[in-house]
Amino acid sequence: MKFNHNLITYNLDPNCEQRKKQRILEAFNYITNKVPQITFQKTIEKPDIQVTCTENGKEASKENYFIAGEGGAKKIIQTKDYAIINDGEILLFAEPARAKKCEWANIETHELMHVFGFDHSSNPNDLMYPYLESCDQKLNPKIINKLIKLYSEKNLPDLYFDTINATKKGRYLDFNLTIKNSGTIKSSNVTLNILDDNKLAESRDLGPINYGAGISIEIQNLKLIHKNPDEIIFIIDQENNIQEMNEKNNKASIELE
Numbered sequence: 001m002k003f004n005h006n007l008i009t010y011n012l013d014p015n016c017e018q019r020k021k022q023r024i025l026e027a028f029n030y031i032t033n034k035v036p037q038i039t040f041q042k043t044i045e046k047p048d049i050q051v052t053c054t055e056n057g058k059e060a061s062k063e064n065y066f067i068a069g070e071g072g073a074k075k076i077i078q079t080k081d082y083a084i085i086n087d088g089e090i091l092l093f094a095e096p097a098r099a100k101k102c103e104w105a106n107i108e109t110h111e112l113m114h115v116f117g118f119d120h121s122s123n124p125n126d127l128m129y130p131y132l133e134s135c136d137q138k139l140n141p142k143i144i145n146k147l148i149k150l151y152s153e154k155n156l157p158d159l160y161f162d163t164i165n166a167t168k169k170g171r172y173l174d175f176n177l178t179i180k181n182s183g184t185i186k187s188s189n190v191t192l193n194i195l196d197d198n199k200l201a202e203s204r205d206l207g208p209i210n211y212g213a214g215i216s217i218e219i220q221n222l223k224l225i226h227k228n229p230d231e232i233i234f235i236i237d238q239e240n241n242i243q244e245m246n247e248k249n250n251k252a253s254i255e256l257e
Contacts, residue, residue: 001073001083001117002150004184004211009043016053020092020108024051027108034144037151049088049115071111077212080182081158084211088115102135109139118143158183158245159190159236161252162214166232173222177252179206179236180214183245190242192217195233196225231255 010028012021028040075087090111095101110127121128127139159181166175173194181187187209194202202222206215224232236250244250 001076001085002184003048003085003116004082004155006037006039006151008038008040008049009047010040010049010051011043011047013050013052016051016092020053023105024090024092024108024112026105027112030105030109031112031147034139035147035151037148048085049090049112051090051092053092054094071114073115073117079184079212080160080180082182082184082211083117084184085115085117090115102132104135106132106135106137113139113143116147153184155184156243156245157181157185157187157209157211158249159187159209159242160246160249161234161236164234164252164254166254168224169221171224171227172220173201173224173232174220175222176216176218177234178214178216179209181209181211183211186210187242187244190215191237191239193235193238194222195235197229197231198233199225201225201232 010024012024016024032039070093071088071090073085073088075085077084077086090108092108092111106127113128118128120130121140123129123140124131124133125137127137128143129137159179162178162180164175164177166173168174179190179192190206190209192204192206193200201224202219204217206217209215231253233251233253237244238250240247
């Protein structure tokens with residue numbers, strides 16, 4: 001799970017008290033220091049992460065504990081290889097008088113990691129443990145390493161044939177196929193070429209394809225160049241105008257009897 005960009009925007013609820021605003025900024029800075037590939041920037045319109053606050057506390061299920069916040073990805077687009085985060089939210093609750101107070105932004109960092117897709121830990125020494133046992137709880141280095149790996153990757157589309165079926169009737173070809181984008185960003189305009197024994201029989205401009213989406217095409221009575229070709233080849237982006245994660249899955253062929 002990841003955002004498909006490294007500059008993560010956020011908006012702070014103006015109703016949040018100054019201490020909470022300061023601590024969420026500390027959490028952002030903490031992650032940037034640990035994972036330089038990720039930076040945060042304040043915005044008003046369409047933030048990646050919306051931070052809100054409430055004056056109402058919330059009791060936890062474990063005795064003598066309270067819920068300090070809630071965080072997570074609100075909208076995710078699933079591709080073949082990734083879950084792309086489109087919208088995240090952090091809700092910070094009021095802290096009761098009896099709550100343990102820590103000098104660093106542990107609660108805010110915990111909720112921020114939920115936005116990035118990390119679940120709770122069963123280790124009481126881990127920052128992702130669901131209860132604040134100690135101010136010494138630390139973020140697991142495995143999380144840091146995972147974030148570094150994910151956000152060091154270049155965000156690209158990855159186009160591939162999901163399905164393809166074809167039948168030949170004399171010199172004419174009927175076919176239907178689906179092309180999908182399993183990458184992390186939208187592709188630019190996609191072209192589909194159909195080769196009849198390595199000679200171009202048809203070329204189609206399909207437009208862009210969003211990540212996690214696809215396009216289906218059905219064509220009937222495509223006239224072939226040869227009456228009895230040995231092979232029909234379908235190629236996505238034959239001129240390699242689109243930089244992709246995998247350039248080797250853009251070709252499919254069928255042998256005709």
